[in-house]
Amino acid sequence: MTFERALLDHLPNAIAVVTENGAIQFRNAAFEETFGSDDASQWLREAARAVAGERGWLHGFFIEEDGQTIDVEIEGRVYRIDKIMSVDDGAAPAAALSFEDVTREREAEQAKSDFTAQIVHDLRGPLSGIQGTLEFVLSQDSKLDALYSDLLREAQRESERMMSLINEILDFSKIKSGNFTVEEEPVRVAGVLKRAVRSLQSVAARDEVFLVSAHGRDVPQIIGSVEKLTQAVINLISNSLKFTPQKGLISVGAQVIRNDHDVAESIVVTVTDSGMGIKAHEINAIFEKYKQSGTRSIRGGGGTGLGLYIVKQIVEAHGGEVSVASIEGVGTSMVLRLPVKRAAA
Amino acid sequence: MSANPITPPKPEWARLVGDSLKQNGVWHTYAKLLEARRAYPDDLSLRGYVEIVRNTIVREFLAHPKGMQAVPKLSAEFMSNFDRFNLNAQEGYLVSLIDGRLDIQKLLILSPFDPFNTIFILAKLQAERAITVPQ
Numbered sequence: 483m484t485f486e487r488a489l490l491d492h493l494p495n496a497i498a499v500v501t502e503n504g505a506i507q508f509r510n511a512a513f514e515e516t517f518g519s520d521d522a523s524q525w526l527r528e529a530a531r532a533v534a535g536e537r538g539w540l541h542g543f544f545i546e547e548d549g550q551t552i553d554v555e556i557e558g559r560v561y562r563i564d565k566i567m568s569v570d571d572g573a574a575p576a577a578a579l580s581f582e583d584v585t586r587e588r589e590a591e592q593a594k595s596d597f598t599a600q601i602v603h604d605l606r607g608p609l610s611g612i613q614g615t616l617e618f619v620l621s622q623d624s625k626l627d628a629l630y631s632d633l634l635r636e637a638q639r640e641s642e643r644m645m646s647l648i649n650e651i652l653d654f655s656k657i658k659s660g661n662f663t664v665e666e667e668p669v670r671v672a673g674v675l676k677r678a679v680r681s682l683q684s685v686a687a688r689d690e691v692f693l694v695s696a697h698g699r700d701v702p703q704i705i706g707s708v709e710k711l712t713q714a715v716i717n718l719i720s721n722s723l724k725f726t727p728q729k730g731l732i733s734v735g736a737q738v739i740r741n742d743h744d745v746a747e748s749i750v751v752t753v754t755d756s757g758m759g760i761k762a763h764e765i766n767a768i769f770e771k772y773k774q775s776g777t778r779s780i781r782g783g784g785g786t787g788l789g790l791y792i793v794k795q796i797v798e799a800h801g802g803e804v805s806v807a808s809i810e811g812v813g814t815s816m817v818l819r820l821p822v823k824r825a826a827a
Numbered sequence: 828m829s830a831n832p833i834t835p836p837k838p839e840w841a842r843l844v845g846d847s848l849k850q851n852g853v854w855h856t857y858a859k860l861l862e863a864r865r866a867y868p869d870d871l872s873l874r875g876y877v878e879i880v881r882n883t884i885v886r887e888f889l890a891h892p893k894g895m896q897a898v899p900k901l902s903a904e905f906m907s908n909f910d911r912f913n914l915n916a917q918e919g920y921l922v923s924l925i926d927g928r929l930d931i932q933k934l935l936i937l938s939p940f941d942p943f944n945t946i947f948i949l950a951k952l953q954a955e956r957a958i959t960v961p962q
Contacts, residue, residue, distance in 0.1 A: 692889065696881075696943030731886040733943045735878060750871070754878040756886050762841060807875025809845045813882055815875030 496581040501574040502544050504530035543577045559585040598655040613641050650788040664799040665707040672701040678715035690728040696735035702746045705823040706800045714796040717789045718753035718816045725757035746822045754815040760808040769794040844876045853884050888950040895932040897960050905957045912957050
């Protein structure tokens with residue numbers, strides 16, 4: 483036995499060198515023990531086969547760079563497969579793959595996510611009741627003492643903030659558990675923007691911020707989820723409201739990008755504010771989870787640091803991309819590009 | 828030896844736009860950004876910088892002491908020499924609504940364009956001295 487062979491057999495992770503057709507060129511002792519050679523040959527061949535024109539997961543390791551990782555379910559357990567390196571010794575091209583059993587990790591993550599979703603769901607009910615009551619009492623404004631009115635408005639503002647935090651946690655738990663799917667329905671982007679603006683118009687008016695639409699009606703439809711895209715735009719406007727001072731301006735726009743044949747290719751949605759802007763060294767991290775600008779919110783109260791991360795996940799699930807522009811002391815613009823997908827004829 | 832195309836580094840838009848706003852004002856910066864957008868059509872953040880400048884223009888226009896109650900009027904220069912003003916269709920339409928009595932609030936209701944673009948066009952007409960907005 484060679485030194486390298488002994489070393490590989492000593493490793494706890496299953497390792498194999500596999501060709502693009504699913505043939506095993508090498509396997510270490512842990513691989514043999516975990517999968518057995520006959521069974522592994524069978525599922526590896528299946529992983530290499532194309533079904534209904536779609537290539538199996540093994541193919542991905544032959545078109546991507548080293549270091550690629552995917553989670554695959556094999557015989558009822560979940561394995562994290564990592565491409566260590568490409569192997570090209572003159573015969574068929576092969577890839578050295580490492581297999582780690584992550585079934586328990588995934589189960590724990592799912593249990594945590596289910597628990598969070600349940601708690602969040604249970605919190606939303608009573609909070610909706612509180613919000614409804616506050617809204618009713620405040621609608622009787624003329625009968626209220628000025629002090630009580632101010633205190634109730636403050637309670638209303640805080641309840642809105644709490645609802646937004648709860649919703650962010652719920653969305654984040656869905657993303658983490660892999661239950662975050664995007665419906666494929668026709669979406670009128672102009673309608674989405676209008677709905678998002680309308681839902682926050684009263685909050686903007688209360689904070690004395692101008693919130694205006696900056697798009698016409700001739701924005702083409704895209705394929706995606708009305709609910710999730712509305713939520714993404716609401717997250718962006720809510721974020722702008724936190725950092726825009728009184729008499730400030732938030733505009734919500736849409737532009738159509740056309741190709742050389744004048745066919746709409748994508749829609750660029752912008753939410754632009756006249757807030758205090760983001761510091762240059764923070765700008766690249768704002769779409770990461772738990773990241774919050776070091777700039778203090780004008781209206782107090784922090785967030786979960788998940789709002790913009792959720793926006794990014796929603797936009798990427800639609801095949802789009804996000805970007806940001808900001809000038810300190812002038813304002814910030816959040817930019818979303820959404821591809822115009824057409825339904826097959 | 829193969830030659831690889833060299834991608835030019837992305838300009839530091841935040842610094843360039845911030846400096847230009849201070850030194851040259853909003854309209855000059857806006858014109859420069861439109862030129863840059865033609866040179867960098869795929870730069871998503873650049874579109875954001877264009878919107879920040881447009882937002883600044885509209886906010887400055889709304890900062891008029893009378894706010895939405897301000898009443899725009901056609902300028903004397905426009906009345907006597909309107910050929911000099913090369914108005915596009917949208918600008919022409921808004922100019923046709925300005926009668927010296929309608930305030931911005933009413934113009935927004937009558938305008939077929941969205942509120943932001945209506946105010947942006949009014950601000951552009953003011954910058955070109957086709958209209959005045961007396962205090």
